[in-house]
Amino acid sequence: MTINQTQDQxxxxxxxxxxxxxxxxxxxxxxxxxxxxxxxxxxxxxxINGCQSKVWxxxxxxxxxxxxxxxxxxxxTKGIIALLIRVLSGQSPKAILDADLYFIDRIGLKENLxxxxxxxxxxxxxxxxxxALAFQSKLEG
Amino acid sequence: xxxxxxKIRSEFPILNRQVHGKPLVYFxxxxxxxxxxCVLETIRHFHNQINANIHRGVHKLxxxxxxxxxxxxxxxxxxxxxxxxxxxxxxxxxxxxxxxxAFSFGEAFVxxxxxxxxxxxxxxxxxxxxxxxCERKKATLTVLPMxxxxxxxxxxxDELIGPxxxxxxxxxxxxxxxxxxxxxxxxxxAHSHNVKVLVDGAQGVKHDADVQDMDADFYVFSxxxxxxxxxxxxLYGKEKLLEVLPPWQGGGDMISRVSFDTxxxxxxxxxxxxxxxxxxxxxxxxxxxxxxxxxxxxxxxRYEEELLQYATQRLTSLDDIRxxxxxxxxxxxxxxxxxxxxxxxxxxxxxxxGIAVRTGAHCTEPVMTHxxxxxxxxxxxxxxNTREEVDRLIEGxxxxxxxxx
Numbered sequence: 053m054t055i056n057q058t059q060d061q062x063x064x065x066x067x068x069x070x071x072x073x074x075x076x077x078x079x080x081x082x083x084x085x086x087x088x089x090x091x092x093x094x095x096x097x098x099x100i101n102g103c104q105s106k107v108w109x110x111x112x113x114x115x116x117x118x119x120x121x122x123x124x125x126x127x128x129t130k131g132i133i134a135l136l137i138r139v140l141s142g143q144s145p146k147a148i149l150d151a152d153l154y155f156i157d158r159i160g161l162k163e164n165l166x167x168x169x170x171x172x173x174x175x176x177x178x179x180x181x182x183x184a185l186a187f188q189s190k191l192e193g
Numbered sequence: 194x195x196x197x198x199x200k201i202r203s204e205f206p207i208l209n210r211q212v213h214g215k216p217l218v219y220f221x222x223x224x225x226x227x228x229x230x231c232v233l234e235t236i237r238h239f240h241n242q243i244n245a246n247i248h249r250g251v252h253k254l255x256x257x258x259x260x261x262x263x264x265x266x267x268x269x270x271x272x273x274x275x276x277x278x279x280x281x282x283x284x285x286x287x288x289x290x291x292x293x294x295a296f297s298f299g300e301a302f303v304x305x306x307x308x309x310x311x312x313x314x315x316x317x318x319x320x321x322x323x324x325x326x327c328e329r330k331k332a333t334l335t336v337l338p339m340x341x342x343x344x345x346x347x348x349x350x351d352e353l354i355g356p357x358x359x360x361x362x363x364x365x366x367x368x369x370x371x372x373x374x375x376x377x378x379x380x381x382x383a384h385s386h387n388v389k390v391l392v393d394g395a396q397g398v399k400h401d402a403d404v405q406d407m408d409a410d411f412y413v414f415s416x417x418x419x420x421x422x423x424x425x426x427x428l429y430g431k432e433k434l435l436e437v438l439p440p441w442q443g444g445g446d447m448i449s450r451v452s453f454d455t456x457x458x459x460x461x462x463x464x465x466x467x468x469x470x471x472x473x474x475x476x477x478x479x480x481x482x483x484x485x486x487x488x489x490x491x492x493x494x495r496y497e498e499e500l501l502q503y504a505t506q507r508l509t510s511l512d513d514i515r516x517x518x519x520x521x522x523x524x525x526x527x528x529x530x531x532x533x534x535x536x537x538x539x540x541x542x543x544x545x546x547g548i549a550v551r552t553g554a555h556c557t558e559p560v561m562t563h564x565x566x567x568x569x570x571x572x573x574x575x576x577x578n579t580r581e582e583v584d585r586l587i588e589g590x591x592x593x594x595x596x597x598x
Contacts, residue, residue, distance in 0.1 A: 072213070072545055073545070073596075076541075076542065076545065076596070077596055080538075080596055080597060104536075104537050104552060104553050104568070105535055105537040105538075106567070125535055125567070126535035126537040126538050127534075127535065127538050127597060128537070128538050128541050129537065129538075
């Protein structure tokens with residue numbers, strides 16, 4: 053599945069909730085379902101700074117695709133990362149770098165994109181794209 | 194109630210706002226308070242009718258502007274019961290006031306090997322400027338600890354203070370725990386060892402600000418936490434002390450004469466007010482203080498105490514609530530945790546319900562370290578809040594428990 057196909061699927065899934073509470077409940081459920089990161093990988097190196105909740109993002113390159121894993125101590129944040137992982141994990145570095153992540157806006161989480169929100173969604177996306185950039189140069193190198 | 198809550202609420206237009214389609218419940222008063230109409234009117238009137246730079250202007254507007262600024266100084270003096278207006282320095286806020294003292298007092302009195310004491314429950318603004326001073330002067334920062342209720346262990350002060358201790362900086366009211374500290378007792382003890390004391394009144398100024406009664410050497414507060422504008426604050430210092438301190442920042446208004454060989458400084462308090470002052474902010478602050486006095490400081494404080502009691506009792510009647518900060522003497526600041534739910538998650542859902550609380554470490558990381566937590570949810574109440582709003586918070590917390598349970 054392409055990045056946009058996954059995004060459209062998520063938008064579709066969230067479209068059945070017209071109430072914010074249901075959307076957040078869905079995020080909480082997704083967050084609770086995310087496989088926890090191996091505690092050994094919760095290192096300062098994987099920690100994203102500038103978040104009120106702690107967020108760890110880890111990535112490895114497998115057969116030219118990036119596999120992401122992440123965790124957070126706050127569930128809503130974890131739900132958001134889980135969605136990002138679903139959209140971006142298993143894609144090529146180039147596809148990740150080029151990705152326009154429109155689903156966040158369309159599922160009614162746009163307010164979380166504001167830089168004044170300290171949940172670090174922007175920092176998470178930036179970190180994931182930085183991994184993609186690093187792997188891309190490694191592939192080209 | 195000893196005062197008319199509906200009338201009071203009508204004086205704060207922002208309280209009528211809707212947030213996410215629900216009436217706003219503003220419980221973030223320890224971060225900043227809302228402004229009554231009279232303060233907004235003072236600011237508007239100043240801009241529309243008076244605005245001119247203060248001091249030394251020959252024209253009418255400058256005269257009026259200067260008069261308003263100096264009248265504001267007198268209002269502040271009376272509010273905190275300072276001896277005279279030379280002891281009242283306007284700054285941009287409590288943080289700037291502390292930085293001023295940490296620099297100027299440090300230059301005058303702190304030498305290598307000296308000691309500075311802060312308490313464990315200080316706001317970062319009352320820690321970092323002293324750390325910077327200690328680094329600059331190779332002095333040592335010592336910490337007055339607190340117990341698990343969030344009360345300062347004043348009995349340890351005698352052994353902490355040594356012959357090298359120069360100054361002690363302590364909060365009057367903890368912004369993250371709500372603890373009211375025994376500043377008067379601390380000051381008396383420090384003075385008996387010839388140690389000066391700076392009191393951070395950012396939260397406490399709303400309740401008791403008599404600098405002569407507490408005998409503070411320095412007292413600082415911000416306008417925006419006492420229903421005034423942002424960007425204006427106060428440093429009170431005993432005149433004899435302020436006189437011997439060197440200026441902090443150089444610029445206009447703080448000088449007497451300038452040549453390229455030498456500059457002589459202006460008299461108190463102007464020596465510490467470099468650059469164009471926030472004269473409109475000062476006028477707004479004066480109006481806020483007068484307004485607060487007209488409401489009645491004691492009545493407002495009593496009302497807030499009752500509200501805190503009600504909120505604490507309702508909150509603790511729920512399962513799995515941990516209150517952080519259980520001091521005997523406490524003001525209307527309620528820090529808590531809901532089970533194992535991250536404060537950020539709680540805050541997000543409360544926000545969606547129109548309830549504004551703060552989450553995180555509240556600029557007091559050492560306090561969080563003491564309790565072994567990353568942060569709390571903090572509801573800080575003001576005299577314009579109501580029991581119905583507390584009920585909304587409780588319903589919100591119940592909702593949070595359902596969603597994350």
